[in-house]
Amino acid sequence: MNFKLKIWRQTNAQTPGKLVDYDVRDISPHTSFLEMLDILNEQLLGRGEEPIAFDSDCREGICGTCALTVNGEAHGPDHPGAVCELYMRKFRDGATITIEPFRVGAFPIVKDLVIDRSPLDRIVQAGGFISARAGSAPEANSILIPKHDADLAMEAAACIGCGACAAACPNGSAMLFTAAKVSHLSLLPQGYPERESRVLKMVRVMDAEGFGNCTNTYECEAVCPAEISASFIAKLNREYARARLRKSAGE
Amino acid sequence: MIGTLDPKIPPGPLAQKWRSHRDHSRLVSPNNRRKFDIIVVGSGLAGGSAAATLGELGYRVKCFCFQDSARRAHSIAAQGGINAAKNYQNDGDSVYRLFHDTIKGGDFRSREANVYRLAEISNNIIDQCVAQGVPFAREYGGLLANRSFGGAQVSRTFYARGQTGQQLLLGCYQALCRQIARDTVRMFPQTEMLDLVIVDGQAKGIITRSLCSGKIDRHAADAVVLATGGYGNVFYLSTNARGCNVTATYRAYKRGALFANPAFTQIHPTCIPVSGEHQSKLTLMSESLRNDGRVWVPKRKEDRDKPPGEIPEQERDYYLERKYPSYGNLAPRDISSRAAKEVCDEGRGVGPGGRGVYLDFADAIKRLGEDTIRERYGNLFEVYEKITGENAYKVPMRIYPAVHYTMGGLWVDYDLMSNVPGLFVIGEANFSDHGANRLGASALMQGLADGYFILPNTLPNYLASQMGKRPSPDFPEFENAENEVRARIERLLTVNGTRSLDSFHRELGVLLWDQCGMSRHEKGLRESLQKIPELREQFWRDVRVLGSDEDFNQSLERAGRVADFLEFAELMCMDALERDESAGAHFREEHQTADGEALRDDEHHAAVFAWEFQGNGQPPKLHREPLRFETVHLTQRSYK
Numbered sequence: 001m002n003f004k005l006k007i008w009r010q011t012n013a014q015t016p017g018k019l020v021d022y023d024v025r026d027i028s029p030h031t032s033f034l035e036m037l038d039i040l041n042e043q044l045l046g047r048g049e050e051p052i053a054f055d056s057d058c059r060e061g062i063c064g065t066c067a068l069t070v071n072g073e074a075h076g077p078d079h080p081g082a083v084c085e086l087y088m089r090k091f092r093d094g095a096t097i098t099i100e101p102f103r104v105g106a107f108p109i110v111k112d113l114v115i116d117r118s119p120l121d122r123i124v125q126a127g128g129f130i131s132a133r134a135g136s137a138p139e140a141n142s143i144l145i146p147k148h149d150a151d152l153a154m155e156a157a158a159c160i161g162c163g164a165c166a167a168a169c170p171n172g173s174a175m176l177f178t179a180a181k182v183s184h185l186s187l188l189p190q191g192y193p194e195r196e197s198r199v200l201k202m203v204r205v206m207d208a209e210g211f212g213n214c215t216n217t218y219e220c221e222a223v224c225p226a227e228i229s230a231s232f233i234a235k236l237n238r239e240y241a242r243a244r245l246r247k248s249a250g251e
Numbered sequence: 252m253i254g255t256l257d258p259k260i261p262p263g264p265l266a267q268k269w270r271s272h273r274d275h276s277r278l279v280s281p282n283n284r285r286k287f288d289i290i291v292v293g294s295g296l297a298g299g300s301a302a303a304t305l306g307e308l309g310y311r312v313k314c315f316c317f318q319d320s321a322r323r324a325h326s327i328a329a330q331g332g333i334n335a336a337k338n339y340q341n342d343g344d345s346v347y348r349l350f351h352d353t354i355k356g357g358d359f360r361s362r363e364a365n366v367y368r369l370a371e372i373s374n375n376i377i378d379q380c381v382a383q384g385v386p387f388a389r390e391y392g393g394l395l396a397n398r399s400f401g402g403a404q405v406s407r408t409f410y411a412r413g414q415t416g417q418q419l420l421l422g423c424y425q426a427l428c429r430q431i432a433r434d435t436v437r438m439f440p441q442t443e444m445l446d447l448v449i450v451d452g453q454a455k456g457i458i459t460r461s462l463c464s465g466k467i468d469r470h471a472a473d474a475v476v477l478a479t480g481g482y483g484n485v486f487y488l489s490t491n492a493r494g495c496n497v498t499a500t501y502r503a504y505k506r507g508a509l510f511a512n513p514a515f516t517q518i519h520p521t522c523i524p525v526s527g528e529h530q531s532k533l534t535l536m537s538e539s540l541r542n543d544g545r546v547w548v549p550k551r552k553e554d555r556d557k558p559p560g561e562i563p564e565q566e567r568d569y570y571l572e573r574k575y576p577s578y579g580n581l582a583p584r585d586i587s588s589r590a591a592k593e594v595c596d597e598g599r600g601v602g603p604g605g606r607g608v609y610l611d612f613a614d615a616i617k618r619l620g621e622d623t624i625r626e627r628y629g630n631l632f633e634v635y636e637k638i639t640g641e642n643a644y645k646v647p648m649r650i651y652p653a654v655h656y657t658m659g660g661l662w663v664d665y666d667l668m669s670n671v672p673g674l675f676v677i678g679e680a681n682f683s684d685h686g687a688n689r690l691g692a693s694a695l696m697q698g699l700a701d702g703y704f705i706l707p708n709t710l711p712n713y714l715a716s717q718m719g720k721r722p723s724p725d726f727p728e729f730e731n732a733e734n735e736v737r738a739r740i741e742r743l744l745t746v747n748g749t750r751s752l753d754s755f756h757r758e759l760g761v762l763l764w765d766q767c768g769m770s771r772h773e774k775g776l777r778e779s780l781q782k783i784p785e786l787r788e789q790f791w792r793d794v795r796v797l798g799s800d801e802d803f804n805q806s807l808e809r810a811g812r813v814a815d816f817l818e819f820a821e822l823m824c825m826d827a828l829e830r831d832e833s834a835g836a837h838f839r840e841e842h843q844t845a846d847g848e849a850l851r852d853d854e855h856h857a858a859v860f861a862w863e864f865q866g867n868g869q870p871p872k873l874h875r876e877p878l879r880f881e882t883v884h885l886t887q888r889s890y891k
Contacts, residue, residue, distance in 0.1 A: 012803075030526045038753070039529055045751050045806075050797050052806055055319065057492040059532045060634065062417055063323040085637045110463060111803040118440070121320050125432045129425035130384045134304045134703040137375070137382035141339065144393030154386040154411055157418060162324055171795070188385045 001234035029089035053112040062202030064160035074164035103166035127201035156184040165220035176220040179236035196243035266713040277715035283365035284309035295324035295677025298478030299423040300702030306430030329416025330537035332408035333695040335373035356684020358835035383422040400691040402583040469724035481657035481679040487760025489654035496812035509861035511662035511682035514827035519655030520587035543615035552598040588652035611647035666709035677701035687835025748793030
């Protein structure tokens with residue numbers, strides 16, 4: 001298969017970038033999207049041009065490292081799945097494909113297609129954990145958790161932290177990311193003691209990092225490789241309101 | 252020079268060793284802990300849990316990872332589960348049985364005392380992870396659920412769908428985040444360790460390079476912990492993430508740390524077969540699938556191109572069930588992998604190139620219904636469909652073995668300290684617990700045992716004598732190490748040859764897979780030992796690395812890793828040649844039983860092989876640590 005590629009090239013955060021045209025030829029339909037970029041990079045190297053910088057690691061959709069906008073869609077057209085799970089058989093032969101980084105105000109571009117997603121780490125650092133000292137844990141089966149609750153917590157916990165939700169959102173909001181962590185931990189009895197302080201701190205940092213707010217467009221849910229449901233955003237809002245109310249009531 | 256290798260196994264009965272060792276180890280008092288700086292390299296299950304726990308105890312920790320976030324370490328990709336001897340199923344499990352299964356699974360090439368401790372601690376890990384909010388699978392009554400894994404006749408594996416590694420890693424990442432917020436841990440993402448600094452014979456710091464800015468830095472500390480994972484990517488194609496590499500442990504080896512059993516590399520039986528030459532990695536299909544999937548190939552090779560549905564039951568060879576009736580499809584990994592290779596070598600393999608076997612769920616779907624199978628393995632079936640375009644609910648999966656895990660690693664004693672005082676090695680990066688073959692769901696267990704429970708108890712034993720001995724990063728040892736790192740980068744950037752990194756790495760991978768993969772023999776290994784130095788020489792003459800060192804330069808970061816693989820591969824083949832027996836995953840064709848099973852030579856080789864670097868171009872020196880078995884009896888492993 002042959003493709004015309006338009007790829008975002010940018011030296012660093014300070015320099016403006018632009019789309020550059022490339023051609024790739026004789027690509028097997030069984031090639032993954034990132035392998036197609038590997039092939040292009042080999043060709044660039046052969047011509048003495050600097051390869052295109054893009055991030056990836058596990059290449060099986062779980063580490064959340066890869067982050068490309070393909071033809072305007074975060075992670076490309078094959079949902080649900082990260083762009084490393086996208087295969088060229090999903091494209092038409094001869095197609096033109098535009099490849100850009102995730103476009104989020106809070107994620108500065110490092111180089112070409114690589115972005116800085118450290119704001120997501122800082123949201124978790126604000127309170128996205130259960131304080132459980134190693135050595136102090138009670139016997140595991142002494143905490144009974146209804147299967148339904150455990151399953152729902154797992155659905156939220158499946159988030160891979162890629163940031164596609166923020167990239168797809170017209171407001172650049174990281175609400176789905178934050179909601180997934182808040183929901184995972186507040187659905188479990190182990191998470192109750194820090195339930196209120198957690199949601200208040202995480203939302204405060206989320207706002208401070210420059211992410212926008214949710215206006216219910218559900219673009220996040222549509223592109224999420226881990227199929228995190230937007231209903232968790234409603235849960236986040238409830239958790240937040242509950243925490244604010246209890247705080248203002250002095251409880 | 253190193254005298255005899257002393258693993259420092261505590262005296263006393265096996266079941267009391269760990270307790271009595273803790274009772275007699277030296278401690279660091281709470282108000283003194285903040286005076287110690289600890290470097291942890293790696294943020295996976297072992298490094299992340301160690302950094303979080305040491306921070307929680309009050310030490311000042313610096314944690315480094317090459318990924319852009321600690322949460323992306325490759326532990327995240329582990330699918331199936333984590334073992335523990337809880338005996339929640341009342342099916343006869345115990346600490347002793349988990350210990351015994353692990354020793355036997357490793358083909359009697361690991362230390363009894365270490366493995367027993369691991370089995371003991373397994374139960375604490377589950378408690379700890381549940382307390383952190385890891386959403387393990389549960390039964391309707393709210394209790395924890397279990398599944399079965401290879402090499403065991405009990406159900407002792409805890410799991411979170413097919414994403415157990417992810418959930419355990421996020422638990423430990425969150426614990427790490429808590430410490431980062433408390434300022435006990437400083438996190439350095441996208442920072443790669445390029446050398447170990449030794450001052451007065453002790454590990455006291457590292458040299459790092461920022462992958463974003465190219466900046467080289469010196470970090471001094473009171474102790475260095477390496478948790479940098481395995482070296483499976485030496486084969487180029489493996490189930491490891493693209494970034495996984497041997498650099499940290501290999502650099503430590505070149506500074507005097509012993510590398511143990513490098514030839515023990517695990518080939519996982521259930522991966523998606525290779526589809527083309529541009530493939531960049533192989534994808535694992537969790538071993539848990541073998542709970543319900545049946546492995547087969549056609550009995551006659553003429554049938555191998557027929558659609559599987561057209562091959563009647565009596566024309567199929569369920570070879571694992573036939574050869575190993577008591578374990579069946581749950582035979583251990585090394586045995587299952589070799590059995591797959593054997594039937595493919597006979598010409599009965601299926602799919603393109605004849606390098607595949609079927610993993611068939613038709614019977615399980617008939618018995619349990621498609622919904623149950625979907626609930627158990629749904630995400631794995633989706634991954635399979637994405638990669639192959641095939642629906643495994645309708646047609647059997649095709650699988651083939653692939654490089655997955657490395658049992659070898661830096662040599663450590665019972666305290667997880669290497670022969671270099673102050674250098675601790677945990678998780679997959681050390682060699683300690685899995686012998687010649689790791690059982691499924693035991694890597695997560697070992698990583699977390701090391702990080703949450705063992706290292707935090709053994710590190711003070713070293714630190715107690717080190718108060719006030721931390722060197723300044725201005726010491727000449729740091730300057731020299733930094734200069735060497737800079738010179739090497741300069742050299743990589745100035746070769747300016749014609750060949751790409753990938754072309755060298757691929758060539759090395761093919762060579763190793765053929766000669767030092769699922770089976771090995773003397774002639775092939777000797778040939779490889781000729782070819783690898785030639786390839787390395789060609790690399791330094793003809794590799795092309797573009798860009799600059801003061802920049803985000805992915806080619807440069809990979810160049811250093813490939814260069815290290817090209818040296819390390821030689822050590823691996825040397826070890827494989829020296830170990831003149833078959834043991835677990837190390838299968839020497841010269842040493843097999845009449846029915847093709849691995850044949851050990853306990854008289855001569857019941858030992859850890861630990862290699863000492865002797866200088867570039869010099870053969871390394873071999874040290875042997877004899878393995879003593881006081882509790883288990885050495886037997887020919889049988890899963891029949």
